Amino acid sequence: MILQNVEYVKKDKLAIVTINRPEVRNALNKETLDEIVYAMGRAAGDPEVGLVVFTGKGEKSFAAGADINQLKEKSAVDALQPDGMQQVYDKIESFEKPTVAMINGYALGGGCELAMACDIRMASTNAKLGLPELNLSIIPGAGGTQRLARLIGKGKALEMILTGKIMDADEALQYGLVTEVVPPEELQDKVEEVSKRILAKGPLAVQLAKLSVHMGTETDMKTGLMLEKLSQAILFNSEDKNEGTKAFLEKRSAVFQGK
Numbered sequence: 001m002i003l004q005n006v007e008y009v010k011k012d013k014l015a016i017v018t019i020n021r022p023e024v025r026n027a028l029n030k031e032t033l034d035e036i037v038y039a040m041g042r043a044a045g046d047p048e049v050g051l052v053v054f055t056g057k058g059e060k061s062f063a064a065g066a067d068i069n070q071l072k073e074k075s076a077v078d079a080l081q082p083d084g085m086q087q088v089y090d091k092i093e094s095f096e097k098p099t100v101a102m103i104n105g106y107a108l109g110g111g112c113e114l115a116m117a118c119d120i121r122m123a124s125t126n127a128k129l130g131l132p133e134l135n136l137s138i139i140p141g142a143g144g145t146q147r148l149a150r151l152i153g154k155g156k157a158l159e160m161i162l163t164g165k166i167m168d169a170d171e172a173l174q175y176g177l178v179t180e181v182v183p184p185e186e187l188q189d190k191v192e193e194v195s196k197r198i199l200a201k202g203p204l205a206v207q208l209a210k211l212s213v214h215m216g217t218e219t220d221m222k223t224g225l226m227l228e229k230l231s232q233a234i235l236f237n238s239e240d241k242n243e244g245t246k247a248f249l250e251k252r253s254a255v256f257q258g259k
Helices: 030-044 085-093 110-117 144-152 154-163 169-174 184-199 203-216 221-236 239-249
Strands: 006-011 014-019 051-056 061-063 099-103 106-108 120-124 128-130 166-168 180-182
Touching: 006 030, 014 030, 030 051, 030 085, 051 061, 051 110, 051 184, 061 099, 061 110, 085 110, 099 110, 099 184, 106 110, 110 128, 110 144, 120 169, 120 184, 128 169, 144 154, 166 169, 169 180, 180 184, 203 221, 203 239, 221 239
Parallel strands: 014 051, 051 099, 061 106, 099 120, 106 128, 120 180
Antiparallel strands: 006 014, 128 166
16 A cells, blocks of 8 residues: 555554654644555564654644544444444554554544543654534534543543533643653653663563453452453463563663564
């Protein structure tokens, strides 16, 4: 696929996926979503890639939401299709490698939902996050009603969704919608710093920790604890566990193989 709406760049062990439509504040049309799915497949199939970063082109917008020109043509049948925005973001949330949203400006509607599907959200001080879909007499339909409530609580999520409130970066940090806020000129360096800390861990452990948290929070405590126990059993039998414990005792850096 020739990428026209998304840039895909490898930097060391990072795959950086950049929405490249700055002239429309990186609005998300069908073509852009298709390219995001392609980029994810490319990252999944590359053993050199350990983590995927999502961001937007320019300094003003991460992604300002769905493309309104396409949205106005949507019908009920479109909402039920298996390849829509909700399904794309489900793939991001369940992606086997860790994901980071580098929020460099407006993250509204589908852009906010994209960020929430990532494992970690880091924002610049000029970031704005919100779900203003009700202004168009639709609801956040790409996971927004579910992920926002799970991240910041039902009451605050309802306030944001029903009023269309836009959170600035500091308030988003206060409520746990983002995990860190830094000046715009420091954002990429901070994302790379955090990414390197993740990449230094055992990749199997990272994958199973991510699975345990995401799946565990969707079920009851006993089922979640059993999932955690089974994940640990797999790791106890791995070569990486042996390497990690041996490296610790020998006071050296571990060399993990993902086995």
